[in-house]
Amino acid sequence: MSSTEKKEMVETATVLAEKYIKQYYNTDFVLKDYEIMDSSISSTLYLRGYITGHEDVLIYVYYDYRKKEISGAGGPSWFIDSGNPKKHVPSPSSTDSQ
Known part of the structure; x- marks a missing residue:
């Protein structure tokens, strides 16, 4: 994979990741660093950062670069418990019929 x-x-x-954290945890994610796993191991890009007001607490967001989607987030239990990552967010097409 090229640097570009x-x-x-x-x-x-x-x-x-910013949209995901805003939507599910109602806060802002700030990227500090990342790690791209080799495709022979996993198709995950680990984004490491923090949320506003907790600059000293490491938050992870997992991005599946094959599927091009966020697969989850990690961090301390108080952060994970503050959100609702399983809530249903209707797609635009499912809201048209309502």
Whole structure:
């Protein structure tokens, strides 16, 4: 993977991670670092950062670069418990019929 492809992937993943954390945890995610797993091991890009007001607490967001979607988040239990990652968010097509 070229450095340009990596940069684009990280930018895409970061935007999705910010939206994910805002939607499910109602706070802002700030990226500090990342790690891209080798495709022979996993298709995961680990985004490491923090949320506003808790700059000293490490939060992870997991991005599946094959599926091009966020697969979850990790961090201390108080953070994970503050959100509702299993809540249903209707797609635009499912809201049209309501």
